[in-house]
Amino acid sequence: MTSQHDRTGTRIGMWLFLYTEIILFGGLFVLYAVYFHEYSAAFAENGKELNRVIGAFNTILLLVSSFTVAASLTAIRRQAKRLCLLLLAASLLCGSVFLVNKYFEWGHKFAVGIYPNSPLLASAPPGKNIFFGLYYVITGLHGLHVIIGMSLLALCLVLVHRDRITAHRFTILENSGLYWHLVDLIWIFVFPLFYLIL
Amino acid sequence: MDSAQQHLTSYTTLALVLAALLLLTGITIGVSYLDLGAFNVPLTLTIASAKVSLVLLFFMHLKYEGWAIKISVLVTICVLAIMIGLTFCDVAFR
Numbered sequence: 001m002t003s004q005h006d007r008t009g010t011r012i013g014m015w016l017f018l019y020t021e022i023i024l025f026g027g028l029f030v031l032y033a034v035y036f037h038e039y040s041a042a043f044a045e046n047g048k049e050l051n052r053v054i055g056a057f058n059t060i061l062l063l064v065s066s067f068t069v070a071a072s073l074t075a076i077r078r079q080a081k082r083l084c085l086l087l088l089a090a091s092l093l094c095g096s097v098f099l100v101n102k103y104f105e106w107g108h109k110f111a112v113g114i115y116p117n118s119p120l121l122a123s124a125p126p127g128k129n130i131f132f133g134l135y136y137v138i139t140g141l142h143g144l145h146v147i148i149g150m151s152l153l154a155l156c157l158v159l160v161h162r163d164r165i166t167a168h169r170f171t172i173l174e175n176s177g178l179y180w181h182l183v184d185l186i187w188i189f190v191f192p193l194f195y196l197i198l
Numbered sequence: 199m200d201s202a203q204q205h206l207t208s209y210t211t212l213a214l215v216l217a218a219l220l221l222l223t224g225i226t227i228g229v230s231y232l233d234l235g236a237f238n239v240p241l242t243l244t245i246a247s248a249k250v251s252l253v254l255l256f257f258m259h260l261k262y263e264g265w266a267i268k269i270s271v272l273v274t275i276c277v278l279a280i281m282i283g284l285t286f287c288d289v290a291f292r
Contacts, residue, residue: 023281026281030281052227066257184257196226
């Protein structure tokens with residue numbers, strides 16, 4: 001290696017970016033909290049319309065994919081390239097199934113007339129309209145992050161395959177992993193707030 | 199930092215963390231079926247915070263990071279707490 005590579009510095013840079021993401025979602029959670037305070041009964045009632053089984057399954061998928069990403073970093077650092085590729089492919093699979101589930105979830109809601117600015121929601125009491133508004137904005141933004149995270153992991157998969165990510169140079173994989181874990185962190189709050197409220 | 203010096207998390211540790219996360223997910227779902235009145239939301243948020251801490255500490259290697267990242271993560275969490283806290287000073291006592 002000819003160039004100097006500041007591994008701690010690149011990690012700090014990635015974390016700084018993650019802080020902006022935390023504040024972005026934090027703002028949306030503040031919005032959720034204020035309206036939950038205002039319309040707690042309506043939130044609890046409408047939360048029951050979301051499918052808990054799909055929600056729980058998606059939670060498990062993201063947790064498992066976070067594990068496989070973390071393990072892929074351990075694998076590449078132990079020179080286990082094949083295992084690293086397998087673990088990254090497994091993470092991508094989990095991410096894809098997550099998105100397919102989300103597609104069916106949203107599709108079902110659209111079919112019963114619950115979508116932003118639908119006639120049903122527009123004439124519904126404010127609590128219902130706000131709950132599903134927040135649901136679409138937060139899960140939508142989160143879904144976008146899942147897509148970006150998967151693109152990064154796919155890039156890492158290619159780079160590992162081409163030996164551009166190795167036991168001695170793995171910053172891209174490490175930082176993509178951090179991003180993927182952040183997506184998981186956000187979902188850890190989204191799941192109970194939307195699917196499990198009493 | 200040289201790659202040899204940087205902490206390497208073993209598969210066993212990662213698997214144990216995953217097991218703990220799945221267990222906590224099960225507990226959150228179980229608890230959501232019980233009516234604990236005012237305690238439901240705080241309990242759910244406590245469990246979520248425990249899960250987030252596990253992900254941060256082990257999957258994101260925060261436990262093995264230097265002070266720069268550790269302190270800045272705490273600062274970010276404090277900023278978030280201030281944001282939520284001050285908002286509720288308005289909303290709750292309006």
